[in-house]
Amino acid sequence: MQREIHGGNVYGREVRLDFSVNINPLGMPQGVRQAITEYTAWDETYPDIECTDLRRAIAQKEGIAPEQILCGNGASELLMAVVRAAAPEKCAIAAPSFSGYERAVRAAGAEPVFYELSHDTGFGYETVCDRLSKMTVQMLFLCNPNNPTGNTIPEQILTEILQFCASKKIRVVADECFLRFHPHYEKMSCKRFLKQYPNLLIVNAFTKFYAMAGLRLGYLMTGDLSLLHAVAQQLPEWNVSSIAQRAGISALQDTEYEKRTRQLIEKERRYLIQEFLKMGCTVFPSEADYITFRLPQEKTGFLLKERLLEGKILIRSCANYRNMPPDCYRIAVKQHADNEELVRQVWRILIQ
Template sequence: MKHGGDIYTASEFIKKSLYEIIDMSSSVNPLPLPEKIKRKIIENIPLLHKYPDTEARAFRKTLSELYSVPFENIVCGNGSTELIYLIVRALKPESVLILEPTFTEYERACRINEIKSVKRVFTINQDEIFKKLKKEIEKTRFDMVFICNPNNPTGWILDKREILKLASNNKNSIFLIDEAFIDFVPDQSLIRESVSSNIVVLRSLTKFYGLAGLRFGYAVGKSEIIKKIKTYRYPWSINSLAQWIAEDIIRDEDFKNKSLEYFKRQKDFFEYSLNELKLNYFPSVANFYLIEIQKKGIFQFMLEKGILIRNCSDFYGLNESFIRVSVKTSTENERFFRELKKFLGILE
């Protein structure tokens, strides 16, 4: 299972229904959608025989008002992953730098688009990041630099002022900043700065808003960059349901606040439990934790218990000792730690 969230393969493997699997491998908000969103879906069902708006105008207008960014500086996609591929294809960078460990689709998008040079800066020490990035950029000029912020799978957040400084000192490079988890630390977003700089910001409604099954993401950047990206889009790639829900849910402050309060409580429980077990983990601003467990076999053990966690051995520089576990419902979180204690030999 290459990514988190593959409950379908897990279901076939352990012979359990999809509803019996606790999916802690994907970092998606477990809270239910607000009732008014569900009502809007029902109300708009008569429109499903119409094609979706290929320009996602209603969402872009809403986003423009919310963040004070120009309408023409926004492009939407079938999840932010589609936009990663479109950006690489549209901008055709000859040389790319990726800050690792991170989301594996950056490297894959470069490989599929036959990028000549892909280099990596790897560290699991947050204090070393900018020092290593600066050193590599001073040595080689890159057309594009990928930075995931907050980072997946470590959960760390980089100070946006440092990213801005790095980008402003390297104006010939496009800095692609993936903010899929920025809703947990919104003050660190570079969305407003991106419209007049060499930064392109990627955002997703998959994680914080729990829309993994609908696929909706967007990018914000200079208008000339956004125009290039749009020329490579497939028509009608974003379905109508995704657009209707996205337009409403990004305005729902009550849902945002409830989600943040919920994650704060459950993250406190997570960290207390991890500290109690004396396990090494990365302090995370997001709704997941990268945990190091030396004892082998935890992925298989949890899978047989009906719990899906993320094996991080396919992240560059990591191995099978690292797992990523997302924060879910309180019942699911408690179940995970009970099974973890059994795996570690603490509980019979």
């Protein structure tokens, strides 16, 4: 049943176009595919339990020390381990946002405390500090860009949140799994605050940007080495396979792939936004590789996901996100031909 709270549930369904998961439409970099094929000779050897070479590659890419990095079997494993290691009593989670935070919090025996983002501001984080001042929490989750809306946190608001949380000794877990799609990733990533805020932890993954969902590879960055060690104690040995480690190293080297990805996403996201606006939908601001839209008022209650699935196209309903109108849907940004096909089918269902 857990799969239904995420996209990508194509199993048992006949799907030809999956817009429900936000994976790089270019697919895995060619160098990654080659690395996977060539590294099968090591399948009978235990992987490096410390992920030494991979952490060095990530450190060089991110401009931080390898000692500040911990690798995991995807971001989800690391989220679980962070909450268990930090052992907060209560954790603040935005609504709407990624359901994995609540799952990690409850699994660790902590209590999630939700703060609602305003529909009127495109679900921005403007009121977070005010909400936090009325709470007693030990951990805050930030999703930047947020999921499912795709909006990023403005610089001023981000620094206000970090300063407030530091003064209240609240740990901040910043999820940046989609941020690398942004052309200004280096300027926007919270990694520039790691020295200033030891209460800050950043979770990232290879899943979305490098289209490596099946390989399961993520990493955690923080300046709190004591906490990082405690998080590591919550992970099983050899949790990152040899193939995933080699694939990650190869992915980080392909700068041309990064450039092509960002150009494609920016162009195709703009196309999808324009087309859905033409259909009378409300489209929420997005700087990610997906957009979320709300059906026109006269179509409220219309089962768009089910109608599209009749044509073997899968999109993500936002009905089970907290604080989201039930007639909202999230779609991935894909290659132009696929995006055109989705637009044609939605036009046919909603307009014609």
